[in-house]
Amino acid sequence: MRIGIVTDSTADVPPEIVAQHQIEVIPAIIVMEGKSLVDGKDISRGEFYEKLPTLETLPTTAAPSSGAFHSAYERLFQEGAQAILSLHVASQLSGMYNTAKMAAQAFGERVHIFDSRSVSMGLGFQVIAAAEAVTQSLSVEKIIHHLQAVRDKIRVIAMLDTLENIRRSGRVSWLTARIGSLLNIKLFVEVLDGAVLNLGQARTRRKGIAHLEELIRKLGKLERLAILHSNAEADARQLLADLNLDLSTSPHIVNVTPVIGVHVGVNGLGIAAVLK
Numbered sequence: 001m002r003i004g005i006v007t008d009s010t011a012d013v014p015p016e017i018v019a020q021h022q023i024e025v026i027p028a029i030i031v032m033e034g035k036s037l038v039d040g041k042d043i044s045r046g047e048f049y050e051k052l053p054t055l056e057t058l059p060t061t062a063a064p065s066s067g068a069f070h071s072a073y074e075r076l077f078q079e080g081a082q083a084i085l086s087l088h089v090a091s092q093l094s095g096m097y098n099t100a101k102m103a104a105q106a107f108g109e110r111v112h113i114f115d116s117r118s119v120s121m122g123l124g125f126q127v128i129a130a131a132e133a134v135t136q137s138l139s140v141e142k143i144i145h146h147l148q149a150v151r152d153k154i155r156v157i158a159m160l161d162t163l164e165n166i167r168r169s170g171r172v173s174w175l176t177a178r179i180g181s182l183l184n185i186k187l188f189v190e191v192l193d194g195a196v197l198n199l200g201q202a203r204t205r206r207k208g209i210a211h212l213e214e215l216i217r218k219l220g221k222l223e224r225l226a227i228l229h230s231n232a233e234a235d236a237r238q239l240l241a242d243l244n245l246d247l248s249t250s251p252h253i254v255n256v257t258p259v260i261g262v263h264v265g266v267n268g269l270g271i272a273a274v275l276k
Helices: 015-021 045-054 066-078 096-110 121-134 140-151 164-169 177-182 205-217 233-243 258-264
Strands: 003-008 024-026 029-032 035-038 060-062 083-088 111-115 154-160 186-192 195-202 222-229 252-255 269-275
Touching: 003 066, 003 096, 003 121, 015 121, 024 066, 029 045, 029 258, 045 252, 045 258, 060 258, 066 083, 066 096, 083 096, 083 121, 083 140, 096 111, 111 140, 121 140, 121 154, 121 222, 121 252, 121 269, 154 205, 186 205, 195 205, 205 233, 205 269, 222 233, 233 252, 233 269
Parallel strands: 003 024, 003 083, 083 111, 222 252
Antiparallel strands: 029 035, 029 060, 154 186, 154 269, 186 195, 222 269
């Protein structure tokens, strides 16, 4: 059975893997300075992060229309897919999952929508796992079962350099950014089962990166790893070098999509990992 794989641009799957597995990526929308920009097309990640600190009004994000999903599903079926597996950012954090589910109704049981309960490469690693499973000629049911096991092993941890963006976005109700800004606090968060959890804080960036490394090492042995950053590539590469982990697959360094950057701000640093 030919199975099509669909995801959204919050997955941060590296372009070479998207091309290799012919993954369909539906771009999210960024609304900045009154303009709706298509993620990955209308503005580069570098351009976005250069502009972000200078903006008076924080950009907002939006899920693509259900029509965008419908068109993608229809095209894949026309190209020979017999079933589609559509994996998306945590439903608790975005309307993407529900929009995809709405579009899927037109295709009955041929389209399966999967809630990753994660974000960035936490979703991306599940997309990659699905694409790899397709090459093994597994049924949709077996792939979903496999994905459920992979999802349980996903960890996403990040250090936020600034708390202002996430406070202004309103996505984290427990966060008091004003106090954090005054004390130069670097906040540690984890996205787990779709919830954003507080993992503590550090007073300086240097101490923060050291603590982030400690949190990563406490995860134990890893099967896959991505170092995530929001325009902090030098720190990301240094973190990877300092970790010096023995991995069975090559690690990724990912400058996260502006859809995530809107909420975490610049100079964020973190990881997405699949535990062994």
